[in-house]
Structures are given as structure tokens and as C-alpha cells.
Amino acid sequence: MDFDGVYTDPTGEGEACSRNFRNKIISLQLREENLDTEEKVDSWLGELRARQASFPFEFGWRSEGKVSAFTFEDPFIRNIGLADYLDHLAKSGDPRARKVLGRLSSVEKIKTFGELSEWSFHQLNLRKEPDPQAKKWVLDAIARGHEVFIVSNSATQKIEEFLEQCTFPEDRRPKVRGGARKFGLGMKPRLLKVGHYGGKDVSVDTDRPLYEQALLEIEPDAVIGDVFCLDLALPIRLKREKRLNFAGGIFYRHRDYTPSPMLDLVSGRSTSVPEVTVLRDWEQLTL
């Protein structure tokens, strides 16, 4: 199982990240660029997001220069993806993006929008709230004799503290493999075709060596994640290659933020990834 988005709803954390990002831009007080008030900065960023929504599979969280997860896939990647788009605009000469970046670099020593989004993430200090349904399911599954592993990009210690604070009894705690770098792409692209959008093929690179190693060691019967690219694309390939069978299923945890273009590709009638089941309710999971 993934952690953020499966054990928690990260919407609040994502919004706080966006606020940090936008507040930093407001603090630059770029009057000439018409970016010196909350309303003006919000309207600029809002317009960029709206534009981005018409090409949801172009930008996102990059690894080795390649998109590893798409912009709208979860509330964290939403910020990372907006920053990726802004860096693209700055490089292609957009005057406002360039001015903001110039000032960020001289005042804050922040050289890219990507760095600003990382900074915004590191300012977070919100307490993570557990998803009660997920917790109940996990506790029952362990009581029934299942082994549950959390494989997450978040740090092991953070997740273990969460499990302790959320009173997972010591004998019914999932095992944790944090710092899993599921976003980390290798050098040999292995594309999984997910479908077609806006006249183009949508593919996801499944060359994720560290995640692959974790999966092959754990040999899970099932996998659950809220971000298709990070959590599920590689398990689908490993299933097709018969290296793991995932007899229990490959589950796409549906949340309010799940992007509808991705959901349509994954669960539509003509999907290229029929291995995936959309998990809208934990009661569907009868392992």
C-alpha cells in the first residue's frame, strides 16, 4: 500500500503547500507585473492551472528530466506540476514567469519554480489525519493474518510516528518501507500505454528500479495506491511479465482529487489497463 492518499487525505496539506507557494510570490511585491496583491497572484496562478487542465499529461513531477507523475494526480503533485509548467514558461520567455523567477533568485536565492515548490512542501507542519475506513480495513486484514506493507516516498520515521499517534496497536501495525523513491526513473524507459487523450497517446514510464526492487522483495498479492503513475503502472507491467501475479488485485484508490481524465483512461470501457480496479469504498476489498 501507498501511504499519503491511502492512509490519509492529503488535500489539506496540498492546499497549505499551494498557499506557501503563492504567499512567497506575493511577498515579492511585483507591482509592475501586476502581481502585488493576493487577488492578482491568485488570478494569475488560477489562470495557469486552468490552462494546464487542457493538457493534463504534459507536465508534472520530473525525474531524470522526464515526467514521472502527472500534474493533477494528487494534491502535492498539483503544486509540483504547476511549478514545472512555470519553469517551462520562464524558459520559453514568458515575461511574468521570468520576472518572478528573477526576483525569487535575487531576493530568496531560489532559482527555479521547482525549488520554490520544494520549499513550500518543507514548510508544512500539518498533522496528518487518518482515514478511518483505511485504518479499520488494515487492522482487520492484519487480524485475519495478512501482512501489510506501506511502501511510500515519505520518510519511514514520519510514517511510524503517524501509526503510533493514530493508535495502531503494536501487534497490528503495517510494516513500513519509507523513502521508496517510487518517482525515481531509471535510464531504460519502459513505457506502459494507458490510452489516448487530446489526440496523443498517454504512456507512463515503468522503469522505477527502487520500487521494482521493493515489490519483488515483498511479493505482494495486491497493491493499493492513489497515484496511478507512481503506485500502479509498474505493478501492471510486472503482472504482464508474470513476475508477480497480484492475484488479489491492483487497486486505484479513488479520491475527490483523482483526475477525471486519468480515471476515464483507467476505467473506461476501452481501457488499455484492464488489470486495474477503481477502489471507491474499502468494503469492495474482500481479500
Ligand SMILES: [Mg+2]
Ligand atoms: Mg499517494
